[in-house]
Amino acid sequence: MELLLSAALPKTGDDEYEPCLSGLDFLPDGRLVAVDNHNDKCIVLNDQLQRLGKPYKFKIKPLSVLCVSHGALCVTFGSKKVVLLLSVSTDNVIKLTRKIKTSSEFDSICCMSPYHMVVSMRDDPRHVRMLSVDGVESNFDKLVFAKKTYKAHESKCTYVQSKNTLILTDKKAHTVYMYDTVMGTSKAVTNEDIQKPIGACVGPGDTVLVCSANKHSIVHMSVNGEIIGTYPVDMRFPNSICVSKDDTRLAVSNCVEGIRKLQLYKLSPATS
Template identity: 70%
Template sequence: MASKRFVDSNRDNAGDFIGESAVTQSCEPCIKSNISKTATVVCKDCDEFLCDACTNPHRVYKPGQHNIVNVQDHKSAPVILDMKGMDKCHEHGREIEFFCQDHSKLCCLSCVLIHRKCDKLDEIAKVSRQTRSDLQALKQSLIKMQSEADAIIADCKQSETGLNESIAKISAEVDTMKDRIIQLFEEAKQKLISEAIQFKTAKVKRIKNKFDASLKVKEELNNVLSMCCVVLERGTPSQQYIYSEQMKEKRKTIESTIDEQRQITFSSTITVSFPKQVTSLLEMGSNSIKLNYDGNKTVDTSSISLSPPRPVTLELLVSVDLPKTEDDEKNPYGYLTGLDFLPDGRLVAVDCWNKKCFILNERLQRLGTPYKFKSNPRGVVCVSHDTLCVTCVGKVVCLLSVSTDNTITLTRQIKTSSEFFSICCMSPSNMVVTTYDDPRPARMISVDGVESDFDMFPMKTYKGNESMCTYVQSKNTLVLTDRYAHTVYMNDTVNGTSRAVTNENIQNPRGACVGPGDTVLVCSKGKNSIVHLSVDGNIIGTYPVDMRYPYSIGLSKNGTRLAISNGAKGEKKLQLYKISPAMH
């Protein structure tokens, strides 16, 4: 039978099996008689295992010397291996004795009837001695896979441990951020309270002055009124006449004082306002914090708009002509080449031809003394609450400091390798600039003066005043205007792709800035309007402005004010608009 032959051919290999199979030592003479009996001794000279019944006939009938020892004292023995049914045909339940190579099937005697016409039908007893090397290879592959499975299990355990550790850190990280925000708000609160107390002190002083003046008038009126009553009751007609004439001038003085005090008004309340960034955080609610994980690392739902960007409305608040002033050298063409807002709402402007940088209030009135450059300034950007970066002719970038009393001071000059024109923020420490007379239309420069290049979009050399830029940080999009191509380029700095946007409303595009909801606002000089675009290149709206040739543009940090200046010779203006979402 197959099991007998298997035992006979592999009695030295039983230990190679992996598993929990039960192994016993069998008597070889009994096996030949199809009898299964456990061997108790072994003849070392004949290398044959015997049961008690076969031991004496072995000594008597088999020639030679016979060194008989107990099985336990011998290092190896023939075994009967419990194959757990693996040596049985699943279809017929009989022992497997053949292998059909044509069908790669193990067969019993019943199966052989079906496979008798197959070309390659091997009897397992004859070919089994050739399988040891294959079985050894199988064993090694199983051991290798076992090792790999162990590694996977260890990796799973490590991943689970990592998840547990990272989850344990989330609460601490959020608490740290919460504490920082609370500290920031506490500091802001203390600053506000301090400012409010100072404001109150100044107002109370003025209120006291008004109160004292009014009290003095009242006391004077009491005296005059008392005297008037006495004269009216007891005075002679002559005395009454004299008193009446003398009091006419006195009355005018008292009335004038009362009118003056009446016109002095004070607000009895002080309010507080919050920037758009804070209110936006509240509007986001629990979505203000996002979980980063595999497959979700690049998703930031705080910057994803669930609805298309909305058009806006522009309401003109202030418009001022920009005539030549006493300290101007000339009445320049192009005039204000750069506009930006400080975080507190003050407007910064650079006057290219008169080489100035100055600050304006919400009424577009100049504050403080303008800063005078040695060369012509081009573009300006606010990089912090009190720091400006200005590009200048002659390969220079100037860093300026602006104080609360509107004093502008030069803090540092950076010499650059290219001529820069417009400038915008890419990150708190890096800026994007447009170039001229350089095959790289846009470059990057840090506040420390380190220059670097983009490896994207077609290279093109512009002359001065032909291209300007802005950068949409949340979309990693660099926006370049091409004046004479009547094109706005949307450049994805992460994927290295570029989209050219053309439209009949985009004619001679000049300055650009980031608009509400991470959109883009571009001056269309040829249409005397502002074009509103999405970073995907869709036209959201077109808004006419009350000036010829709009040139430079800037949006306030809270997104509520838009400043625009133009370059029309003899008609130069600076205008301030209220910008708000259009009603449906």
């Protein structure tokens, strides 16, 4: 990982609070989309981390964002039990296209297939569920989860499609769970470099990248749970992470008051 850009996140003219980017994802054309949990916004940024167009203002606090297809976004809102679908035009106009009411509280969201997403749960023993683009919810019937529930910001998910592997972080237990959704098997991964793991995403070569908040670093893992490498980042307590569709860039942010940052890193081919 090579640091390309680092941007502080001060209040801008229309912000009520210091921004907290709780969710990040790249559009296929390389633009970065972020949701600001503290100011109830969705923003688009270019490769210089400069804002493009006018932010979309929500009425409630967003948690996570996923680019589900070219120019289409899906945003979760936790306890409000709703998912919003947005469109982003090539000239950075964001519009609401659909509202999905959900039966459960969704936290993070990731892509499982062109038609299905995976969402992590709050206050629910199922931990993760599937959500179709049509708004149909379903369970991972083969998976057995630990007998616990997660509160806000305690667990995030990602999904490695080619390996049918679901990744779930457990911040309090300093553990990354890996589930084979076809076989129904699981593995709990702990390591001295995994301390308060939270945000996670799919990395190059169907690997997994996890924010190790208390180590101020990114842990690179295989879907078998092997630690490939650990990369310190120039920020305190990294929280949200995503990788571009071409696997060449990584974006990471934190939500620490007074020292909030958004950073862009170059991923070298050696990391795949």
